[in-house]
Amino acid sequence: MAxxxxxxxxxxxxxxxxxxxxxxxxxxxxxxxxxxDALRDLPMTIRIGAFSIDKPxxxxxxxxxxxxxxxxxxxxxxxxxxTGELSTAPKALLPVVCAVGGMIVPALIFFQFNAxxxxxxxGWAIPAATDIAFALGVLALAGSSVPIGIKVLLxxxxxxDDVGAIAIxxxxxxxxxxxxxxxxxxxxxxxxxxxxxxxxxxxxPYVIVAVIAWAALLKSGVHATLAGxxxxxxxxxxxxxxxxxxxxxxLEHDLKPVVGLFIVPLFGFCNAGVSFAGLGFEAFAxxxxxxxxxxxxxxxxIGIMLPMLLVVRAGWAPLPAGAxxxxxYAMALLCxxxxxxxxxxxGLAFNDPAYDAPxxxxxxxxxxxxxxxxxxxxxxxxxxxxxxxNRAA
Numbered sequence: 001m002a003x004x005x006x007x008x009x010x011x012x013x014x015x016x017x018x019x020x021x022x023x024x025x026x027x028x029x030x031x032x033x034x035x036x037d038a039l040r041d042l043p044m045t046i047r048i049g050a051f052s053i054d055k056p057x058x059x060x061x062x063x064x065x066x067x068x069x070x071x072x073x074x075x076x077x078x079x080x081x082x083t084g085e086l087s088t089a090p091k092a093l094l095p096v097v098c099a100v101g102g103m104i105v106p107a108l109i110f111f112q113f114n115a116x117x118x119x120x121x122x123g124w125a126i127p128a129a130t131d132i133a134f135a136l137g138v139l140a141l142a143g144s145s146v147p148i149g150i151k152v153l154l155x156x157x158x159x160x161d162d163v164g165a166i167a168i169x170x171x172x173x174x175x176x177x178x179x180x181x182x183x184x185x186x187x188x189x190x191x192x193x194x195x196x197x198x199x200x201x202x203x204x205p206y207v208i209v210a211v212i213a214w215a216a217l218l219k220s221g222v223h224a225t226l227a228g229x230x231x232x233x234x235x236x237x238x239x240x241x242x243x244x245x246x247x248x249x250x251l252e253h254d255l256k257p258v259v260g261l262f263i264v265p266l267f268g269f270c271n272a273g274v275s276f277a278g279l280g281f282e283a284f285a286x287x288x289x290x291x292x293x294x295x296x297x298x299x300x301x302i303g304i305m306l307p308m309l310l311v312v313r314a315g316w317a318p319l320p321a322g323a324x325x326x327x328x329y330a331m332a333l334l335c336x337x338x339x340x341x342x343x344x345x346x347g348l349a350f351n352d353p354a355y356d357a358p359x360x361x362x363x364x365x366x367x368x369x370x371x372x373x374x375x376x377x378x379x380x381x382x383x384x385x386x387x388x389x390n391r392a393a
Contacts (some may be wrong), residue, residue: 013260014137020265021134021272021339025364028273040270053218058270062347065226065263067214069223072259074232075252075361082237085156094317095156097307102157102335103128103164105303106295113291120288121347125168126359127295129341132158133264135334138371142330142378149320150331157304157335165341169223173348181220185227187273188213192234199236203247206235223348264340271343274360288355292342296366297373298334305329326381333377336370338363 027036040058047053055063085095085228097290106127132155139146139154191209200206210231218224231281239246283289308328311317319328346359 014133014135015140015262016137016261016265017131017133017268018137021268024269024272025274028275029277033273033275034313039044040273051215053215061267061270062344063218063224064214064265066344067225068255069228069259069267070162070166070225071210071228071232072252072255073159074229074256075235075248077159077163077229078233078235078237079248079252080156080159085152086160090310090317092156094308094311095153095160097311098153098304098332099157099164101303101307102130102300102332103161103209104386105364106299109295109299110291112125113287113294117287119350119352120291120355123288123292123346123355123359125165125172126342126346126349126363127299127338128161128168129165129291129338130158130161130300130335131337131339131341131367132162132301133260134337134339134367134371138334138337138374139378142375143381143382146378147320147322147327150323150327153320154331154334160347161335163229163344166226166229169345169348170226170244174222175346177221178219181216182222182233185213185216185220185222187231188216189234192231196234196236199238201236201240201247203235203251206231206247267340267344271340271347272360272364274357274364276357283357284361284365286358289360289365292338292359292362293366293369296336296338296342296363297333297369300338300370301329301332304332304335308332324381324384326377326384330377330381333370333374336374337367 024036027261029035043054044057044060045052045054057112064089077086086092103125107124110124110127111121114123135154135158136151139151188209192206195205195209207390208226213231214227216225217227235248235251237246237248239249276392305328308319319325342363346355346363350356350359
C-alpha cells in the first residue's frame with residue numbers, strides 16, 4: 001500500500017501504523033474488546049434531502065477515508081508517470097514486472113489451497129497486496145545501510161501494486177450495479193476532465209466534484225475507492241508560474257500528513273483487531289489462513305525475484321545503484337507485508353464473520369514472517385559490498 005512515506009522522506013507513518021495495528025490487536029484481546037467492537041460498529045449517517053449514506057464507523061473508514069488514501073496514491077502515480085520513476089520505459093520496466101509477478105504468484109498459491117471452495121476462493125486477491133507504509137516502517141529498522149534505490153524501487157512496486165488492487169476490486173468485487181448512479185459518476189468525471197482541459201488551477205472545484213463522484217460511485221455498487229484514483233488523474237501537474245506549486249504537488253504536500261499520520265493508522269487500528277479467544281490450532285491450519293500466509297511470505301518473494309532475475313540478467317534494466325542481490329531479496333520479502341491492503345480486500349471478499357479470524361491470522365503470520373526475515377537479510381547484506389556489475393551480482 002503506497003502510503004504517505006516518500007522515497008526519501010519520513011518513515012514515521014509506517015512505524016505509527018505498526019503501533020496502531022498492535023494496539024488494535026491488544027485491545028481486541030483484552031477486557032475492553034466490547035468497547036472496541038462498539039466503536040467499529042458506531043452508526044454514522046449523512047443526509048442531504050432524500051440522499052443519505054448510512055454506515056458504521058468501520059465502513060466510513062474503509063469506504064470514505066480510504067478513498068482519500070487512494071486519491072493520494074493516484075496523485076503519486078500521475079507524478080511518477082509524468083516526471084518520476086515510471087516516466088520512461090526503461091525506468092518503469094523493473095518495477096512493473098516485479099509488481100505484476102508479485103500479484104500473480106501469491107494469488108496462485110491461495111488458489112491452490114482453496115480451490116473447490118466457492119466462498120473461500122473469493123479471497124484470492126488478499127495476499128496479492130503490499131502495505132508500503134508498514135514495509136517502510138520495517139525498512140527504517142534496517143538502518144541507513146539500505147541503498148536509497150531499494151527504497152525507490154519498493155515504493156514504485158507498491159504504487160503499481162495499489163493500482164492493480166484497485167483494478168481487481170473494480171472487476172472482481174463489484175456485484176450489483178446502479179446505472180443511474182454510474183451515470184452521475186460519469187458526468188462528474190466529465191466535469192473533472194473539463195476543469196483540467198480549461199486549465200483551472202484552483203483546487204476547490206476539483207475537490208467538490210471529486211466528492212460528488214465518490215458518493216455516486218458508492219451508490220453505484222462499484223467500490224468507491226476507485227473514485228479517488230480516477231479523480232487524481234485530472235489534477236493539474238502544471239502551475240501558473242515556477243514560483244507556485246502545481247495543484248497536484250500542493251495536494252500531495254497537504255495530504256501526506258493526513259494520510260500517513262491519521263488515515264492509515266486509523267485503518268490499521270480498526271481492522272487489525274482479531275480475538276484469539278477460543279481459537280484452536282485448526283484456525284491456524286485453515287486453507288484460507290495458509291493460502292494468505294504462504295501467499296504473502298512465499299508467493300511475494302518468488303513473484304518478484306523471478307521477473308527481476310530475468311530482466312536484470314537479460315540486461316534490460318539494472319539493479320538499483322549500490323544494491324546487491326541480497327538487498328533486492330530483502331526488498332522482495334518486505335513486499336510480503338500485505339497488512340492494510342490485504343485486510344481491505346478481505347473486507348470486500350468475505351461477508352461471513354467466520355472468515356474474520358482466518359483472514360487476520362493469515363495476514364499477521366505472513367506479514368510478520370516477511371518482516372522478520374527481511375530484517376535478517378538486510379543485516380547480512382549490510383556486511384557485504386555491492387558488486388560493480390549488477391548483471392553478475
